[in-house]
Amino acid sequence: MTRAPEGDAEPRPRLPAVVTGHRRHPQHSMKKMLAVFISRVLRRVAQKSARRVLVASRNSSNDATFEIEKCDLHLLEEGPPVTTVLTRAEGLKYYRMMLTVRRMELKADQLYKQKFIRGFCHLCDGQEACCVGLEAGINPSDHLITSYRAHGMCYTRGLSVRSILTELTGRRGGCAKGKGGSMHMYTKNFYGGNGIVGAQGPLGAGIALACKYKGNNEICLTLYGDGAANQGQIAEAFNMAALWKLPCVFICENNLYAMGTSAERAAASTDYYKRGNFIPGLKVDGMDVLCVREATKFAADYCRSGKGPILMELQTYRYHGHSMSDPGVSYRTRDEIQEVRSKRDPIMILQDRMVNSKLATVEELKEIGTEVKKEIDDAAQFAISDPEPRLEELGHHIYSSDSSFEVRGANPWIKFKSVS
Amino acid sequence: MAVVAAAAGWLLRLRAAGAEGHWRRFRGVGLARGFLHPSATVEDAAQRRQVAHFTFQPDPEPREYGQTQKMNLFQSVTSALDNSLAKDPTAVIFGEDVAFGGVFRCTVGLRDKYGKDRVFNTPLCEQGIVGFGIGIAVTGATAIAEIQFADYIFPAFDQIVNEAAKYRYRSGDLFNCGSLTIRSPWGCVGHGALYHSQSPEAFFAHCPGIKVVIPRSPFQAKGLLLSCIEDKNPCIFFEPKILYRAAAEQVPIEPYNIPLSQAEVIQEGSDVTLVAWGTQVHVIREVASMAKEKLGVSCEVIDLRTIIPWDVDTVCKSVIKTGRLLISHEAPLTGGFASEISSTVQMFNYAICCVELPLYGKPCSIL
Numbered sequence: 001m002t003r004a005p006e007g008d009a010e011p012r013p014r015l016p017a018v019v020t021g022h023r024r025h026p027q028h029s030m031k032k033m034l035a036v037f038i039s040r041v042l043r044r045v046a047q048k049s050a051r052r053v054l055v056a057s058r059n060s061s062n063d064a065t066f067e068i069e070k071c072d073l074h075l076l077e078e079g080p081p082v083t084t085v086l087t088r089a090e091g092l093k094y095y096r097m098m099l100t101v102r103r104m105e106l107k108a109d110q111l112y113k114q115k116f117i118r119g120f121c122h123l124c125d126g127q128e129a130c131c132v133g134l135e136a137g138i139n140p141s142d143h144l145i146t147s148y149r150a151h152g153m154c155y156t157r158g159l160s161v162r163s164i165l166t167e168l169t170g171r172r173g174g175c176a177k178g179k180g181g182s183m184h185m186y187t188k189n190f191y192g193g194n195g196i197v198g199a200q201g202p203l204g205a206g207i208a209l210a211c212k213y214k215g216n217n218e219i220c221l222t223l224y225g226d227g228a229a230n231q232g233q234i235a236e237a238f239n240m241a242a243l244w245k246l247p248c249v250f251i252c253e254n255n256l257y258a259m260g261t262s263a264e265r266a267a268a269s270t271d272y273y274k275r276g277n278f279i280p281g282l283k284v285d286g287m288d289v290l291c292v293r294e295a296t297k298f299a300a301d302y303c304r305s306g307k308g309p310i311l312m313e314l315q316t317y318r319y320h321g322h323s324m325s326d327p328g329v330s331y332r333t334r335d336e337i338q339e340v341r342s343k344r345d346p347i348m349i350l351q352d353r354m355v356n357s358k359l360a361t362v363e364e365l366k367e368i369g370t371e372v373k374k375e376i377d378d379a380a381q382f383a384i385s386d387p388e389p390r391l392e393e394l395g396h397h398i399y400s401s402d403s404s405f406e407v408r409g410a411n412p413w414i415k416f417k418s419v420s
Numbered sequence: 421m422a423v424v425a426a427a428a429g430w431l432l433r434l435r436a437a438g439a440e441g442h443w444r445r446f447r448g449v450g451l452a453r454g455f456l457h458p459s460a461t462v463e464d465a466a467q468r469r470q471v472a473h474f475t476f477q478p479d480p481e482p483r484e485y486g487q488t489q490k491m492n493l494f495q496s497v498t499s500a501l502d503n504s505l506a507k508d509p510t511a512v513i514f515g516e517d518v519a520f521g522g523v524f525r526c527t528v529g530l531r532d533k534y535g536k537d538r539v540f541n542t543p544l545c546e547q548g549i550v551g552f553g554i555g556i557a558v559t560g561a562t563a564i565a566e567i568q569f570a571d572y573i574f575p576a577f578d579q580i581v582n583e584a585a586k587y588r589y590r591s592g593d594l595f596n597c598g599s600l601t602i603r604s605p606w607g608c609v610g611h612g613a614l615y616h617s618q619s620p621e622a623f624f625a626h627c628p629g630i631k632v633v634i635p636r637s638p639f640q641a642k643g644l645l646l647s648c649i650e651d652k653n654p655c656i657f658f659e660p661k662i663l664y665r666a667a668a669e670q671v672p673i674e675p676y677n678i679p680l681s682q683a684e685v686i687q688e689g690s691d692v693t694l695v696a697w698g699t700q701v702h703v704i705r706e707v708a709s710m711a712k713e714k715l716g717v718s719c720e721v722i723d724l725r726t727i728i729p730w731d732v733d734t735v736c737k738s739v740i741k742t743g744r745l746l747i748s749h750e751a752p753l754t755g756g757f758a759s760e761i762s763s764t765v766q767m768f769n770y771a772i773c774c775v776e777l778p779l780y781g782k783p784c785s786i787l
Binding site: 118181183195197227260330412 | 520543544547615
């Protein structure tokens, strides 16, 4: 186990000053590091492939320890650890997952503009560390429910890129058979995908109740956004979860804007991690996948020990607007978006860490990039060529019934057969 | 008479079958084909681009209200709100994102003109918005709340049904929230799917104490909205979102009122009464002209305008004249408002004229 140099010697810059109001420290080492990388890459490219393999194995390590940001705490004595160990395997996995989510979202953007995807499409690029970090902190047998900005979670919870993109284009190969669309994708232990803001709060508390009832040591992660934090039913869910000590981790994905309304203009208190009131809370750097992972592990352990619910606020950012019909620049500046992209991008943070601590080489990561690109392109090709669901299925799955029955359609003479 | 009855039946069946060749395309015609003409391939239906299912038919320019200007639906709503805020110093507009102009641009410019005290955003909390609006209205101020999509009105359903609708009754007329108006975009738009397309008027029709109004055009919208705001009962004003840009006509600049609970006979006829509201009125008008052209059927077209309390007299008088009724609405068929209309008409008409003019076939609901 080698102790690698810090990923960045200077204090990590926070989210843009225009947003937080804090001063930020200019970071110059980024450019220097980039120059070093480029020269290294050029040197390596000149060598033969056999030697390159040798160089890679000699230069990479198996794991590294990193310092992560301390979480602000509410009603907690101790928080998650401030250092964490990242193994090479884990690092490569997280990198691949985050890159897949990023590329998948960008591909969805492209398909939407080409009108293969219609209706509503809410993209989560910029928030990859949240979905990957959360998944890294829980077991596959744990449960997760979130809002409509769900494509990343769909992937991390086990849906393939192909089934996600095909569902977006509304074809029969999609995970919801083409009938759900962007906001309604589901898989085992992943309950969507909810269009109505805040509606998933009480649902998540209910899933947590089922976990407690079944006694299987599972927990439920219930996500909502900074806008939904002001919905009444979220407060109701908090109360029920705390009253009955449900193993529910409430997670507020605070990307600073609810559609076009900034958090300060909508919330009396923007300390979302404190808004559980009697529920303990953590404020987590949502752009750092390791920070999210450690916080999630901490929160999951807390719930599993029977202490009741806990609240996590993930401070994150989305590059796209609220949805594809929102350019995303009428309520925030392009400079702000650019600043987050250049200084706080989650994939970049992980990449720098891994390369600096020799957990991986730039070429390896590039190769992963190429593989991911191919996967996404193949999935997109399938998504646009798959046929749409059969019209006979229009009336299916309305009710559960032993035998098929008839449902009236748009007029009394059109009847659909309903099977479920 | 029997021939006409058969013709009317054909009219209905042809409408359902969705037209062949030279007839105009309707949205969903591919769907109808798939079911009624199994030979048509599914792929055809899927790949054919569906055009808008109606053509907005503007009314002639109104002359009796002064100078007019061409406005679309959202501009006519802005104009009505502008008139209200100017006339009534206690009027306030609030809702999600209304300050910058609203997601459908219905409140553009109002905050700059009237100040942030009178046009302001609320957080994301429908139940809170309506409850808060009831509170404002109870003190006597005029509250104009916006629910961003009718699909989101359900968290506020309790406040509307249990609080707003019953305030006057339960306090023995000591208090009321009559100066509350709730505006909300309503109806299908083509790409809205589950949560941006709903038409929930039937849920509210079941609740005495509130009024539910749905305009078909910019001119109607401004007059009806001003009437809702001035009406001394809590009103819900549903604005067909597909008409926000698609519908444009000459609308008076000055305020004017269109009475509530009065249906409008848009077109007189003698063979069948067609009743609709909102966007569907334009579909029905097309149906009426197609029926005239192809079948020689004379249709009387009625725009209901106010869902509750609805204008029973106009509809029943029309059915007495024609003997047939067809109601068409966007909302689901079962328990939709058409069932209320059809059962009331049958009861009324049967009672009045069971000897002289029995109804041919059942009044039925389409779409």
